[in-house]
Amino acid sequence: MAAADAAKEPTSILNVSYDVSRELFAKLNPVFAAEWKAKTGKTIDVKQSHGGSSKQARAVLEGLPADVVTFNQVTDIQVLHDRGNLVAADWQQKFPNNSSPYYSLPVFLVRAGNPKKIKDWGDLTGKGVQVIFPNPKTSGNARYTYLAATAYAYEKFGGDNEKSRTFMKSFLGNVPVFDTGGRAATTTFVDRAIGDVLITFEAEVQSIRREFPDRKFEVVVPSVSLQAEFPVAVVDKVVDRRGSRAVATAYLTFLYSDKAQTILAENYNRVNNPAVAQRFAKQFPPVRLVTVDKIFGGWKKATQDHFAEGGILDQVFVNR
Numbered sequence: 001m002a003a004a005d006a007a008k009e010p011t012s013i014l015n016v017s018y019d020v021s022r023e024l025f026a027k028l029n030p031v032f033a034a035e036w037k038a039k040t041g042k043t044i045d046v047k048q049s050h051g052g053s054s055k056q057a058r059a060v061l062e063g064l065p066a067d068v069v070t071f072n073q074v075t076d077i078q079v080l081h082d083r084g085n086l087v088a089a090d091w092q093q094k095f096p097n098n099s100s101p102y103y104s105l106p107v108f109l110v111r112a113g114n115p116k117k118i119k120d121w122g123d124l125t126g127k128g129v130q131v132i133f134p135n136p137k138t139s140g141n142a143r144y145t146y147l148a149a150t151a152y153a154y155e156k157f158g159g160d161n162e163k164s165r166t167f168m169k170s171f172l173g174n175v176p177v178f179d180t181g182g183r184a185a186t187t188t189f190v191d192r193a194i195g196d197v198l199i200t201f202e203a204e205v206q207s208i209r210r211e212f213p214d215r216k217f218e219v220v221v222p223s224v225s226l227q228a229e230f231p232v233a234v235v236d237k238v239v240d241r242r243g244s245r246a247v248a249t250a251y252l253t254f255l256y257s258d259k260a261q262t263i264l265a266e267n268y269n270r271v272n273n274p275a276v277a278q279r280f281a282k283q284f285p286p287v288r289l290v291t292v293d294k295i296f297g298g299w300k301k302a303t304q305d306h307f308a309e310g311g312i313l314d315q316v317f318v319n320r
């Protein structure tokens with residue numbers, strides 16, 4: 001790089017991320033900064049921004065200068081290409097595993113002793129059970145929950161659409177409040193003590209359990225859940241303007257390193273690195289995971305069918 005360009009290199013980058021990843025990236029960022037310093041002699045400060053993932057994607061489209069995005073759903077990155085040409089068309093090919101350095105799934109957190117005896121999705125539709133998860137219109141986390149429950153219903157009712165819709169109507173009818181993001185849903189369940197079950201990513205559920213040992217929350221892993229991906233991308237338009245491409249790319253590459261994969265697994269995110277996955281295997285109960293591609297024909301179709309204006313979500317929720 002020419003001296004003039006090097007002089008322009010920024011001393012910070014911004015990672016715009018989903019709602020419940022604050023603490024995770026607060027752990028990863030200083031490790032990356034130390035590695036970057038050791039390798040290049042340069043100081044870098046990785047700044048963080050968090051919120052409901054689709055809301056965050058909209059903010060980036062509206063000008064929030066993200067050098068990188070670390071989201072929880074491919075559509076939230078794809079929209080940055082489709083609507084703003086901010087990321088490359090082939091962004092999913094830029095990093096391993098379709099640019100998804102880790103994965104997770106929605107699981108349940110219930111109150112001490114599991115008083116409502118909640119074991120599976122089918123236990124969440126009964127009278128008197130209150131279910132907490134955020135709004136599928138603004139939160140990727142919530143979309144995984146909604147689709148996981150739908151996948152369960154499809155299986156249970158042998159693909160019968162009417163029965164599945166009735167199931168989803170009861171399920172959604174048991175949600176007393178739809179927060180905009182995953183962390184607000186956590187606050188509703190933990191601090192406001194509303195609800196019998198919180199449904200969110202396994203990493204969030206485990207971190208709540210560890211943070212509040214005296215509350216004796218219990219984790220329940222349902223019989224089937226949906227694989228959640230956590231895709232990442234360099235925001236080309238921003239890094240080219242700011243001169244931060246090298247450090248932004250190194251940052252996302254770092255997420256695949258043994259060190260970062262270990263931190264991810266320590267924080268209850270499932271990883272693909274075989275050695276790290278094996279070392280942490282005990283903390284991840286086996287679960288049958290289905291995918292959006294297999295059950296719903298991919299995110300594009302799932303979004304059109306379920307989450308678009310007037311889609312199945314609007315129909316089953318409004319008509320409850």
Ligand SMILES: O=S(=O)([O-])[S-]
Binds near residue numbers: 017019072181183
């Ligand atoms: O951002 S989130 O609500 O999907 S965790």
